[in-house]
Amino acid sequence: MSTTAPTSTDSFWHSEAAIARRKKRHGADRRLQIFGITAITIAIGLLGILIVSLVSTGYQAFVQTEIALPVNVSSEEVSRDDPSKGDYRDLIRQALHAEFPDVGDSEFRQLEQMLTRNAQFIVRDRVVSNPSLVGQTTTFHIPMADPIDQLNKGVISAETPEDRRRVSNVQVELFDQMEQRGLVSTPFNWGLFFNADSRFPELAGLAGAIVGSFYALLVCFLISFPVGIAAAVYLEEFAPKNRLTDIIEVNINNLAAVPSVVFGLLGLAVFLNFFGLPRSAPLVGGMVLSLMTLPTMIIVTRASLKAVPPSIREGALGMGASKHQVITQHVLPLALPGILTGTILGLAQALGETAPLLLIGMNAFITSPPGGIMEPATALPTQIFIWADSPERGFVARTSAAILVLLGFLITMNMIAIFLRSRLERRW
Amino acid sequence: MSAVAVAANDKAFETVRTPDPEPRPIKIKASDVSVFYGEKQALFDVSIDIPERAVTAFIGPSGCGKSTFLRCFNRMNDTIDICRVTGEMLVSDANIYDPRLDxxxxxxxxxxxxxxxxxxxxxxxxxxxxxxxxxxxxKTKAEFDVIVEESLQKAGLWNEVKDRLHEPGTGLSGGQQQRLCIARAVAVSPEVILMDEPCSALDPIATAKVEELIDELRENYTIVIVTHSMQQAARVSQRTAFFHLGILVEEGPTNVLFTSPKEKRTQDYITGRFG
Known part of the structure; x- marks a missing residue:
């Protein structure tokens, strides 16, 4: 190499053109980075807007206005032997009269309407579960009707002219009175989780939907997990690579892209109309959801099986392990973390799925949690759908609260998946 | 393909064979073994006798078919869908490509x-x-314990791992892992041990240990080793076979093949002129 060569390359690298070129390249790097940061910011921002709007409308549903009302469960009205019979409505009236003796007959109806309409049943259920209350005066915490609840939460303002709000002036006055006497409280609304659906927002809860979703997911898991793994193992490990398996593979991928409402129609036509399974049942919901989860499961499982290094298979085969031994003793255990992660993500997807459940009637109005997979139920997303459709003011907050609960479940499931993946992941 | 057929007729693939000065009984006998990957032929009519209780080394440049040939001996090529093997291969006089063989x-x-x-x-x-x-x-844990200890002894790993038998095997160093794999192979008392470039991922010290081990194992096992290192072949093997472009060019006692090869291609390869 000649001695002039370095100087000539030096001048090449330090020429204006070269410096400009380098600048341009660094500029491109920076731009790419800025694009990425912008994209992430937009995504997080949108998510933030969603959460903030849900929380700001939904937080009110997490508390419920209640009145502490002493009720004398007189043994004249209610028999000790059969406390389920008795005029509880009258008991409540008597209690209200006793508590608010100044209220005249014409205004009494308005006072009565300040309590939830199911107040009598709430008292009855408490007495039935504890018959020793008969003959005593007990203070019951009774949810107040939705308009009063909204008044307490400030959604309905006393300032608004009477004819433009759902609370009468008499009721506003009575409410102020109750507050002054310390009868009103706004505790955490456990009913949101432990009550089933109701026509009255103050009583409506998610218990039926949570249990229904649980059963549906259970059925979905029991179907799609074994079937998905078996199908994936066969396709990945046994099936010959030919036109037929190519077609199967393409169609599994197609199936994953089919809109879920189509699976709902299929479920309606096949499971309900042909096999005559019960409408609105979590069993059918789970079966329909598993149709949707299955392709995802197969794809995820195949990817996990593929990710097991061939050296492990070779090692086992070289030891004289038969095919099923290689699969069950080596490949599947190593693929399991990936499979589990995929399963949880698939189930999370199924949990949020609404359209197919609407078609098989899981959006029915059902006032008790299902006792099994054959009983009518709703699911979380369909419950949101039902509430979003209801006109009462209280359901607005409850819809947002239900969405928050659903998101809570989804985030929990995804976090479990991430935790499992990082915990069980193996490196070779 | 037709060129191949013509070449076959011309006996261009006739392997140069040098008889063993100290003849050993034959363990594996391959006759006219050809291997195809789909349409592509990877190995052309290879015939070779592998002696018992000795180390036979396969050498040759990358892609010459030596690993492919090695994998015929335990039918590992079966796992490749498009792979097809023709010819005859006898291990202890039993045809291993007999469809009845398990x-x-x-x-x-x-x-x-x-x-x-x-x-x-x-x-x-x-x-x-x-x-x-x-x-x-x-069957019993005690029996397994005996096998585990014996195998690890044979692989020269016992003293290094006897206190941590229940720790993961993947936690060992590369050389120890490879000796663990040898111990694993030895544990079922095989007649033949095939080694496919067993030292190519190891450092020189680990390589030396494995080579030493191969030399010890020779007393009880028939060993066939594929290697890229001619020095390794010279050090550990008693017989060497040289492959080139899917053809077994020459085979014979290691010292003869390395000192006075009969074929020019062998000469060129072992002197480093190609490959």
Missing amino acids: VVELRARVGMVFQKPNPFPKSIWDNIAYGPKIHGLA
């Missing part, structure tokens, strides 16, 4: 050690006990 049994008799150490992601104990377990060679 490949599971064959692989217990013909063990294999791979290029990259591939212990199972289980404990050292489980790694060794795996083969005996699936082949039903032992």
Whole structure:
């Protein structure tokens, strides 16, 4: 190499053109980075807007206005032997009269309407579960009707002219009175989780939907997990690579892209109309959801099986392990973390799925949690759908609260998946 | 393809054979073995006798078919869908391509050690006990313990790992992992051990240990080793076969092949003129 060569390359690298070129390249790097940061910011921002709007409308549903009302469960009205019979409505009236003796007959109806309409049943259920209350005066915490609840939460303002709000002036006055006497409280609304659906927002809860979703997911898991793994193992490990398996593979991928409402129609036509399974049942919901989860499961499982290094298979085969031994003793255990992660993500997807459940009637109005997979139920997303459709003011907050609960479940499931993946992941 | 056929007729593939000055009984006898990957022929009419209780080395440039040939001995090529093997291969006078032969049994008799150490992601104990377990060679824990210790002794690993038999095999160093794989192969008492470039992922010290081990194992096992290193072939093997472009060019006692090869291609390769 000649001695002039370095100087000539030096001048090449330090020429204006070269410096400009380098600048341009660094500029491109920076731009790419800025694009990425912008994209992430937009995504997080949108998510933030969603959460903030849900929380700001939904937080009110997490508390419920209640009145502490002493009720004398007189043994004249209610028999000790059969406390389920008795005029509880009258008991409540008597209690209200006793508590608010100044209220005249014409205004009494308005006072009565300040309590939830199911107040009598709430008292009855408490007495039935504890018959020793008969003959005593007990203070019951009774949810107040939705308009009063909204008044307490400030959604309905006393300032608004009477004819433009759902609370009468008499009721506003009575409410102020109750507050002054310390009868009103706004505790955490456990009913949101432990009550089933109701026509009255103050009583409506998610218990039926949570249990229904649980059963549906259970059925979905029991179907799609074994079937998905078996199908994936066969396709990945046994099936010959030919036109037929190519077609199967393409169609599994197609199936994953089919809109879920189509699976709902299929479920309606096949499971309900042909096999005559019960409408609105979590069993059918789970079966329909598993149709949707299955392709995802197969794809995820195949990817996990593929990710097991061939050296492990070779090692086992070289030891004289038969095919099923290689699969069950080596490949599947190593693929399991990936499979589990995929399963949880698939189930999370199924949990949020609404359209197919609407078609098989899981959006029915059902006032008790299902006792099994054959009983009518709703699911979380369909419950949101039902509430979003209801006109009462209280359901607005409850819809947002239900969405928050659903998101809570989804985030929990995804976090479990991430935790499992990082915990069980193996490196070779 | 037709050019191949013509060449075959011309006997261009006739292997140059040098007789063994100290003849040993034959363990594996391959006759006219050809291997095809789909349409492509990877190995052309290879015939070779592998002597018992000796180390036979396959050398040759990358892609010459030596690994492919090695994998015919325990039918590992079966796992490749498009792979097809023709010709005859006898291990202890039994045709291993007989459709009635159980490949599971064959692989217990013909063990294999791979290029990259591939212990199972289980404990050292489980790694060794795996083969005996699936082949039903032992029943009680005590019997397994004996096999595990013996195998690790034979692989010269016992002293290094005896206190951590229940730790994962993947936690060992590369050289130890490879000796663990050898111990795993030895655990089912195979007749033949195939080694596919067993030292190519190891450092020189680990390589020396494995080579030493191969030399010891020769007393009890027939060993066939594929290697890229001619020095390694010269050090560990008694016989060497040189492959080139899917053809077995020349084979004979290692010292003869390395000092006075009969074929020019062999000469060129071992003197480093190509490959």
